[in-house]
Amino acid sequence: xxFVVTESCIRCKYTDCVEVCPVxxxxxxxxxxxxxxxxxxxxxxCEPECPVKAIVSEDDLPSHLAEYLELNARLAKKWPNxxxxxxxPGDAKAWETITEKRHLLEE
Numbered sequence: 001x002x003f004v005v006t007e008s009c010i011r012c013k014y015t016d017c018v019e020v021c022p023v024x025x026x027x028x029x030x031x032x033x034x035x036x037x038x039x040x041x042x043x044x045x046c047e048p049e050c051p052v053k054a055i056v057s058e059d060d061l062p063s064h065l066a067e068y069l070e071l072n073a074r075l076a077k078k079w080p081n082x083x084x085x086x087x088x089p090g091d092a093k094a095w096e097t098i099t100e101k102r103h104l105l106e107e
Contacts, residue, residue, distance in 0.1 A: 001057065001058050001059060002035060002037035002042060002058050002072075003035050003040055003042065003044065003046060003047060003055050003057055003058065004035060004037075004056055004057075004058055004061055004065075004068050004069050004072050005032070005033050005034050005035055005055055005068065005072055006054050006055070006056060006061070006068045007054070007065060007068065007099070007100075007101050007102055008050075008052040008054035008096075008099075008101075009032050009033055009050075009052065009054035009055075010031055010032050010101040010104050011031050011089065011091070011092065011095035011098075011101060011104055012052050012088060012089070012092045012095050012096055013028075013031055013089055013092065014050065014051050014052065014088045014092065015028075015033065015082065015084075015085045015088070016049040016050065016051065016085060017033070017047075017049045017055060018033070018046075018082050018083055018085060019049075019083075019084065019085045020045040020046055020049050021045065021046055021083075022041070022045065023039055023040070023041050023043075024039075024081060024083045025039035025040045025041075026046075026081070026082050027075065027076040027078075027079040027080065027081055027082065028079055028080060028081075028082040029075055029078075029079045029107065030106035031089070031104065032075075032105055032106070033082070034071065034072040034075045034076045034079065035055070035072050035076065036072070036073070036076035037058075037069070037072060037076075038073075038076075039076075042057075044057070051096075052096050067102075071105075075107065078107075
């Protein structure tokens, strides 16, 4: 099992989660983070660190967000690893409550 970064992360891209990950399984894209499911050890430390609740267990992934499991796996192979917290984007706060952001994902 793995944890999955979902739509809420798009354009917010807070990185509080990466510092607590004991296996460094986060990868960073232009406006989104992903978890490599092959590296995730299902420890759950990242989930409570996300201020927008974008990280969920694969077992709890709502069906309307199912595509994010595949997106995390695919993009983790493409993007660079991130292990240190960075400041969020300057406009992240404005995106926190917007729910439909899939079309904004920059791959």
